[in-house]
Amino acid sequence: MFIKDVRFLLSVHRIEQFPEPLQGEVCFAGRSNVGKSTLLNVLSRKKLARVSKMPGKTRTINFYVVNEKYYFVDLPGYGFALVSRHERQQWKKLIESYFSLRKDYIKLSVLLVDSRLPVQESDKIFVEYCKYYGLKSLIVLSKTDKLSDHMVKKVVQYFSDEFRSEVIAYSAVTKRGVNEIVEKIANALE
């Protein structure tokens, strides 16, 4: 297994607090409740220390150290939380400063989307940012255990067409797609 050890390092809400880069990083994004924390736990094979996700609180970026060599970077969830213009601006500012400062170290940007919902505007914006910063992105469809195999095939095609990016069908319940995700991460980092 490529991912041997994952530990929480710190939570930041200002760019001055970003840790020194290591040998590469993979960032994770997605709307609130899409299953991002669950995926990070599945990939780490343990329950990672989690930071308060209270809506309306300052958005933070969480850094985890992987194999003492890389970072997993948990970007602030968005969607429900981005109702106010102010919050949207804050989120954009944080994501843009993260991308512009770290683009050379980000080897892969993983976007989780709910396999049961149509493409969301916020996800489109995120994918546009990734393209703008020249980042390689991977779309992970969460909660595919809620769909029939036939539907999974259809939604994979749908999201591939919409995002023009690589798409993996995943489920934390059945563990579908987990090995594939780990493989993509390993290939990107090594």
Ligand code: GDP
């Ligand atoms: P986050 O807000 O994106 O970090 O989402 P969480 O990881 O906290 O997950 C939100 C809810 O979705 C929780 O109740 C999880 O148990 C559930 N969940 C996460 N992944 C899956 C999945 O693949 N399948 C199903 N059925 N539920 C999931």
